[in-house]
Amino acid sequence: MVASIVAEVSDDKTLPKAERKRLQVANASHKSHEAKLVKLADKLDNLRDLQRCPPEKWSQQQVQGYFVWAKAVVKGLRGTCQTLEDQLDEVFAGTLQLGGHTLPCIPAGNESLLLAQYYELMSKVD
Numbered sequence: 001m002v003a004s005i006v007a008e009v010s011d012d013k014t015l016p017k018a019e020r021k022r023l024q025v026a027n028a029s030h031k032s033h034e035a036k037l038v039k040l041a042d043k044l045d046n047l048r049d050l051q052r053c054p055p056e057k058w059s060q061q062q063v064q065g066y067f068v069w070a071k072a073v074v075k076g077l078r079g080t081c082q083t084l085e086d087q088l089d090e091v092f093a094g095t096l097q098l099g100g101h102t103l104p105c106i107p108a109g110n111e112s113l114l115l116a117q118y119y120e121l122m123s124k125v126d
Helices: 002-009 017-030 033-052 060-077 082-092 111-125
Strands: 095-098 101-104
Touching: 002 033, 017 060, 017 111, 033 060, 033 082, 033 095, 060 082, 060 095, 060 101, 060 111
Parallel strands: none
Antiparallel strands: 095 101
């Protein structure tokens, strides 16, 4: 059972990074309940780490883009665990420290455009 959940939440590493990111958003709502729980918990852990200590090599666009992307993934997981979803919403509404500046985790603006920009950035990182 555990192996099947792990397989369900694992990315296909043969695909380019931007495509793997797109598929996580597209497929989130189609996962089993158990896989959705794992995804929610994993996103919460990753986002809290990123919020506390963004990688030095990441640009502001990459950090904030990751939050926008994660919010899009979480949208497809909603209705799975209210406690985790509430905690994720707090993170999305929060701030982070980057380069000595306090920034919103998700910048104001068109999230669809920000997500498209993040995918473009990920296509160059791969």
